Amino acid sequence: MRTxxxxxxxxxxxxxxxxxxxSKHFLDIGIPVFYADDEAKKLYTSKxxxxxxxxxxxxxxxxxxxxxxxxxxxSIFANPENRKExxxxxxxxxxxxxxxxxNKQSSSIVMMESAIIIEVGxxxxxxxxxxxxxxxxxxISRIKxxxxxxxxxxxxxxxxxxxxxxxxxxHADIVING
Numbered sequence: 001m002r003t004x005x006x007x008x009x010x011x012x013x014x015x016x017x018x019x020x021x022x023s024k025h026f027l028d029i030g031i032p033v034f035y036a037d038d039e040a041k042k043l044y045t046s047k048x049x050x051x052x053x054x055x056x057x058x059x060x061x062x063x064x065x066x067x068x069x070x071x072x073x074x075s076i077f078a079n080p081e082n083r084k085e086x087x088x089x090x091x092x093x094x095x096x097x098x099x100x101x102x103n104k105q106s107s108s109i110v111m112m113e114s115a116i117i118i119e120v121g122x123x124x125x126x127x128x129x130x131x132x133x134x135x136x137x138x139x140i141s142r143i144k145x146x147x148x149x150x151x152x153x154x155x156x157x158x159x160x161x162x163x164x165x166x167x168x169x170x171h172a173d174i175v176i177n178g
Contacts, residue, residue: 006102007109008125012117013132014162016139016146016155018178022132023113032105036114039097040090044069052089076161083161091120118171119163131172133165 011026011033013019023033043049044067053061053072061071076083102110112126123129134142136159143155150158162168169175 006105006107007127008102009109009111009128009130010117010122010126011111011113011130011132012115013134013168013178014139014165015115015158016142017132017134017165018142018176019113019115019132022130022176022178023111026111030107031109031111032107034098034101034110034112036094036098036112039101040094041069043090043093043097044072046093048093049090056085078157087116087120091122095122095125115162118168123171128173129171130174130176131165131168132176132178133169134178 009031011019011023020035023035027033050067053067061068061075063071072086076086098112114122117123117126117129139159140152140155143150143158144152147155
């Protein structure tokens, strides 16, 4: 039996652009969506990831013997070297999860929703790239609503760790205004 090649679509855009909202429309028409951020968060509780952090950073990212994701997030957004090192470990694991998930889907089209497809060099892995775009002021208000604990400075710091939206849009096959 020959397995059918699946069409892989990346749905990307910066934080607060409306990717998740747009992804729900693809779900509604029967295209399964893999949420990379959610899967990455699950991986942060896996033995392989916990061992990586313990070996690489000692107790620095742990609170009460558990990985403290707020410490990890702060370090990722504050220190480019840490971000690269952590992402280079996590992203292959997320892609492995995506491949396993893709193989279980009956649909001939699958989608990954992730803010950092372009940044981490995954553009060529996908058949099509859809970028969701939104003006900065709308993005900031959406992020404030979702994460009220973040200051505007924290929000802008997170936005600035990603490539500018204009650059992402240059890589798109389709741009959707969210």
